[in-house]
Amino acid sequence: MGFDLWLVFAVASLALALTPGPNSLLVLDHGVRHGFGRAAFTALGSVSAMLAMVAAAMAGLGALMLASGEAFLVLKWVGAAYLVWLGLRLWRAPGLAARAPAAGAAAGRVARRTTFGQGGLVMLSNPKTILFFTTFLPQFMDPARPLLPQFSVLGATLALAELSVELALAAAAGRLAPWLIAHARAFNRLTGGAFIAIGGMVALSTKGSAT
Numbered sequence: 001m002g003f004d005l006w007l008v009f010a011v012a013s014l015a016l017a018l019t020p021g022p023n024s025l026l027v028l029d030h031g032v033r034h035g036f037g038r039a040a041f042t043a044l045g046s047v048s049a050m051l052a053m054v055a056a057a058m059a060g061l062g063a064l065m066l067a068s069g070e071a072f073l074v075l076k077w078v079g080a081a082y083l084v085w086l087g088l089r090l091w092r093a094p095g096l097a098a099r100a101p102a103a104g105a106a107a108g109r110v111a112r113r114t115t116f117g118q119g120g121l122v123m124l125s126n127p128k129t130i131l132f133f134t135t136f137l138p139q140f141m142d143p144a145r146p147l148l149p150q151f152s153v154l155g156a157t158l159a160l161a162e163l164s165v166e167l168a169l170a171a172a173a174g175r176l177a178p179w180l181i182a183h184a185r186a187f188n189r190l191t192g193g194a195f196i197a198i199g200g201m202v203a204l205s206t207k208g209s210a211t
Contacts, residue, residue: 009140009154013161022083022122022198025191027166029090030118031173032187034110039170041112045119047163053124054155057133058147080203082125086118087195093188125199 023046031039123129141150 005140006153006157010157010161013158014165016158017161017165022125022195023119023162023166024169025194026086026119026122027169028173028176029191030110030115031170032176034115036170036174038110038112038115039173040167042115042119043163043166043170045116045121046123046166047159048116049120049123050129050162051155051159053130054133054137054151054158057130057137058151077203078125080125080199082121083195083199084203086122087192087197087199089192090188090195091192093192 023043027039027042027046030042137151137154140154141147
């Protein structure tokens with residue numbers, strides 16, 4: 001893979017990271033509720049899960065899912081159920097003013113491993129991400145060259161783009177906190193409803209549809 005092709009892939013990765021999704025919503029929510037530090041661990045969990053999914057795609061799991069409708073359905077329904085459950089929790093959550101009077105005070109009440117785990121689980125909740133990596137990554141690879149170094153470069157590029165965008169959201173969340181606290185109920189229902197909708201789309205999706 002030459003530099004020009006890598007540059008195209010880097011731009012595509014950034015565009016993918018900027019696309020609104022459940023992990024972006026979760027990082028923003030954690031940034032408001034728990035502060036930048038905990039939201040950064042949410043982003044690290046998300047990126048770690050993404051790297052695991054790239055590795056799974058490299059190992060052939062994506063090809064297996066493409067061939068096995070049963071494997072895809074199991075992963076799809078588990079992921080959809082988790083997203084809907086998370087959305088319901090957010091929808092029913094008390095207002096931000098009641099739960100997080102200040103970002104610094106809220107940060108001490110949530111363990112880093114908790115936000116890290118939630119970030120990873122949300123990323124893993126959509127099995128179509130693996131299918132996307134399975135079909136997207138090979139377009140930027142040269143079959144005449146060793147595959148492992150190319151996968152490593154592509155995976156690192158994807159991870160860096162995703163981490164940069166999510167950390168930017170985590171940082172921006174603090175500035176948005178006063179407005180979001182003032183509109184706490186609407187914020188809870190907006191983010192919760194978005195998670196429920198995304199979970200529904202995952203449940204209704206098919207292998208052949210776009211990611």
